[in-house]
Amino acid sequence: MSKVYRVYPLAGSLEKLLRELLQDYAFSLPYEDLERDIASIVDVTGRYLAPRFDLQRNDIQFQTLEHHFFRNKGAYIVGRIVSGPDSMPFVLPVLHTESGEVYIDTILFGADKVSVIFSFTRAYFMVDARIPSQYVLFLQQLMPAKPISEIYSSMGYNKHGKTYYYRCAYRHMTSTHDQFNVAPGIKGMVMSVFTLPSYDFVFKIIKDRFTPPKEMTREQVKAKYRLVKRWDRAGRMADTQEFTNLAFARERFSDELMKELHKVAPSLIEEHGKALIIKHVYVERRMTPLNLYLQDASDEQVVAVMDEYGNAIKQLAAANIFPGDMLLKNFGVTRHGRVVFYDYDEIVPLMECNFREIPAPRNEAEELASSPWYTVGPNDIFPEEFRLFFSGNQRARSAFDEMHSDIYQASFWQGLQQRIREGHVEDFFPYRRKFRFNRAPARQVAGS
Structure with a gap:
């Protein structure tokens, strides 16, 4: 199997490893202060990893995916630190100054922080993935709680993500027996939402008639969802998968839900024997x-x-x-x-x-x-x-x-x-601002 990541053994000092890594991932633009950035990474890495890893062991490796991930104003180096059976995901965000230099903004450790960067609430990355499936496998090992379909989508492979989602959904439906129900919460004026208690997604259909005072058409609502698909979601709008003629087992739908669907969207449902066909539906991650x-x-x-x-x-x-x-x-x-x-x-x-x-x-x-x-x-x-x-x-x-x-x-x-x-494009950080490095010169960082 062809590797899609680079390996940096910790053969000497951590500073030496990081210098080699950052030079390999350098752009044509110079670093603003490479030594400062290395000192910042070493400081955080030592404090964060010392309780988890023996940094003196000779089997420690930094493994990083071979190409940057680009989104908005940033590039991201994505990898993991490996020592025997243990590993720790990490991400190095790379930003640029107005004067045309680049710098490392922070280092993020752990599956949760990496998962937020690859969240379903953000616009898609651009990445030169030589073997997309191997990239996805690597990322899934970093974020085991994240669905593979979302990882494909976050990399810009929307059709792959949609196909993988459908396969996983089918497997879930055939291996469970709970019923679909109306989703908890206040009912919407435009959309009707249902879900499966054992499932982490919700299904949203557009009503035939909207509750007053809503005045719009089904096509206008679809246009809004298409707009969100194309827009920078800034980490604050959920991504959706859109399906037509999606088939379900009719017996899995509760009486209450069927009554609701016949009432609000009869034009979108058809029953064929044991199957219930929903002609148009959006699928979205479930949230509270x-x-x-x-x-x-x-x-x-x-x-x-x-x-x-x-x-x-x-x-x-x-x-x-x-x-x-x-x-x-x-x-x-x-x-x-x-x-x-x-x-x-x-x-x-x-x-x-x-x-x-x-x-x-x-x-x-x-x-x-x-x-x-x-x-x-x-x-x-x-x-x-x-x-x-x-x-x-x-x-x-x-x-x-x-x-x-x-x-x-x-x-x-x-x-x-x-x-x-005036042309200003806002900075949207997929991590807390408190994690950002101090960009003082290297000699000040080292002495702090």
């Missing part, structure tokens, strides 16, 4: 709806998840996406605690929105009027009204207001539009 997560969350968890919720809204906006309907039920919480948006029927490019402040009433009659006393255009949005998204959950509202009350101001959104208009 944010409104349900908050019901049982501790005060500490509420603060953390509402900070994530605010960050999700802001990062989508910085990527030129306005979510539209920002109700808590339209966001989910992943197993890593990240908040992700998954209701796409009202998303629009941020630059198409007209953010306004609500005009002050000119007299008592306007102040007491049951309808707006001011004109409202089709693209007008009044951020002051966003407080309504927290109706009924005072804990969430208080936590959010403490951290993200700027979202209620039209000037906040107008400022983002101005940055986009």
Whole structure:
């Protein structure tokens, strides 16, 4: 079997190994400060790996996939440290300065941090994978909890990912016996969602008729999902797989679910003997709806998840996406605690929105009027009204207001539009900013 990774034995010092590795993965652009970066990596590696590895052993290897992974403004060197039967995944993000030099931004260890980088909530990588299946095998060993279908998709092999997903789904359906049910949470106005208790995915179908006041067509909803597929999801929107004429065993569907499907989308289902055919469906990773997560969350968890919720809204906006309907039920919480948006029927490019402040009433009659006393255009949005998204959950509202009350101001959104208009492309890091290295000169890093 042909190897798709390079091997760097720890034959001497860790500094020597890293210098060779980084020079092998160098670009035509020079490093900003190679010795500084090596010192930073050695410092973190020693502290993180000392309890797990004996760095004095002579069987330690760094194994790295042969080509960089590119996405947005960054390149990533992906690999693992191996010592006998033990291994530790790692990733080295490579960024560039405005003056045209590159630097190592951090080193990330562990399956969870690597999994977030390859998350289903991010745009796809570009990578020159000589043997894609071998790349996928290597990555799956780094992230054993991540479905192989998602790894294919994250590398840009969408059709491979879709095919592999279907095979795995078929195996799961034939090896289990639980029933499909209506997904927990508040029912949507546009989509009907069902799931299998033993399965980590949900199935979403577009209703035949939308619950008022929704006014759009099925084709418009499909166009929104296609937009998300092409857009930079900034780590905040879930990827989906789209299927037509998907066949299920009719007996696996609960009576409640069948009643729901016949009520909201009869045009999309057909029964043929023991089979139920769904003519059009989206498949998406299952998450805990944010409104349900908050019901049982501790005060500490509420603060953390509402900070994530605010960050999700802001990062989508910085990527030129306005979510539209920002109700808590339209966001989910992943197993890593990240908040992700998954209701796409009202998303629009941020630059198409007209953010306004609500005009002050000119007299008592306007102040007491049951309808707006001011004109409202089709693209007008009044951020002051966003407080309504927290109706009924005072804990969430208080936590959010403490951290993200700027979202209620039209000037906040107008400022983002101005940055986009000026050509600014935001940095979206698939890791916490606290993990980033200090970019002081090498002599200062070494002495810190």
